[in-house]
Amino acid sequence: MIEMVLMSLALAVRIRKIEARTLIAEMEAKEKENLQHLLRMISHDISNPLSIIKSATYIARRSEADARPQISRVEKAAQSIEGIIQQVRKYDAVRSGKISLTLSPVSLRKALDDIPFYFSERAERKEITLTCESLDDDIWVFADEIALTHEVLNNLVSNAIKFTRLGGRVKVSAGALGDQAWIRVEDNGIGIPKSLLPQIFHASYPTTRQGTSDESGSGFGMPLVKTFVEKFGGDISIMSRDIAEKDDDGQEPRDHGTIITVRLKRSATASA
Template sequence: MMNNNKNSKILIVDDTPKNIQVLGKTLEQKDYEIIVAQDGLQALKVVEKTLPDLILLDIMMPKMDGFETCKRLKDNPKTKEIPIIFLTAKIEIDDLVKGFDLGAVDYITKPFNSKELLRRVETHLELKRKSESLEWSNQNNRELIHILCHDLTNPIGFIEGVLQLTDQDPFIFQEMKKSLWTAVKNSINIIDQVRKMQALTEGKYELDLNLVPLKLFIQESMEILKPKLIAKNLELVIDIDDHLEVMVERTSFSNSVINNLLTNAIKFSYPNTKIYMSAIHKTDQVTLSIKDEGMGMPKGLLKDLFKMNKSTTRPGTVGEKGTGFGMPLVYRFVNAYGGGIEIFSKEKSHDSKDHGTQVYITLKGGVQ
């Protein structure tokens, strides 16, 4: 059976060395890693360097008592979720209520009973693990919903646009029939991809990576996004060898990677400019470059671009709206393929001509 305690860190905060010694010896029986602070101020300094999994906090201490220490820990976003168990020599109902109101999860009375101490510590560590697991699961589900909503926008938007045009010219339907089928299949594939990602998270599925023709996937994406390119009179310049292949999962690469990157390039490009897509092959790797002449990004935004919990959405050059979830999805999938991503960007200023964003995606691949 795996020992869940081995890497669990417990911070003991007590001004009495004998209490620290007793607590330390008891906890070491279960392989906990022990951290010590002898007053509240020292404890606050300790957690700045090392985050414990649980804190045993004495109430009566000099300099800063346990109540004030607890309050400061709970006010800090980095430490507010750490379970705190109060250590007390007396059981005063008002003190216990005050401790719980401040965010403590439990209390242990002195002198310590070893079995009770270990049981309470183990219980709250297990509750913390379950809470973190639930939060991780919820976050994963939120990401899957974002993928579904975000990536369905392009194919469904394309279908809507074509159907609107058929009101003006019924013959357009026949001309665009093949492209419409492609958009419908992409939509179905996105839904299937979300199901697979859930199974992947649960360990019931492995990502199916295959070598695919890079240029063909880009051309398919260009067809879906053609109305957006036309609307801003953008020229897409593609310089990619027909025989280059990359190792990816087909559906996610097309809908979550290429479509998102190209959509962003279109959104943040100024009308009547160009978007450049090129690729180079070195040894067993292919690096895809997507470069626009758009508005660029500030450094502050660039550093949060891949974080799902950070809002990076902003309007495009003609007011286009977005969700801000595109790049975190790109990052997630590229990493799942065993690849890497780099982004360089320079904001447009009044006298600047050298502005825009360039994205580099490096993937396993080669020449067919």
């Protein structure tokens, strides 16, 4: 009887080990697949600015005209590549825990008040009305102040401006309900195609698009935003209507654009 029990225990241990090895193998295979997706996307995103650099240098070498326009194209393409590399590094650092975040009460009033300083000039260049609702009563949330301001909000507002046409509108607002606070960035831009919406927060899928004024992007902005928000213990949701979706009358939809809402844990006071 004891021998049977011992044999059963030994068999159970072996099964557990096999299951563990299988799980590890599956995780490694999934990680490998994600890495392959990531590399394909990076290769795709970098190939465009590299093509610009090659064509610009080719034209500059064979032309007797002023080379400054071609040099400007090279500089812009190089900046695009640099931006992609920086976003990839930051995304990897956040996911792997290499970046240490200090969660403490952060003022949403201050975060929203800083947005015009960073984006008013960009909005003016596209004649976009940028509105940031000022909070009469401040709301405090648990977050890392630098990451919330420079990674989350800056990425969301930057995208809103990027995908809004000349003369459009971008609005940033915030509020609180119970023990949660929310930040909302909405625009009447071109929206996001339905085919991209399920993948918009996944770095391993190519979602990069040109802006309405041919602005470039890295494709890592939204995955980075989601990663930071989840590190804060919050969540993010998105609603969008693609301008390419025609209404029944064949016209552009009146409600085209995107609304992104970030929900964070609320802190009662600055010293909580």
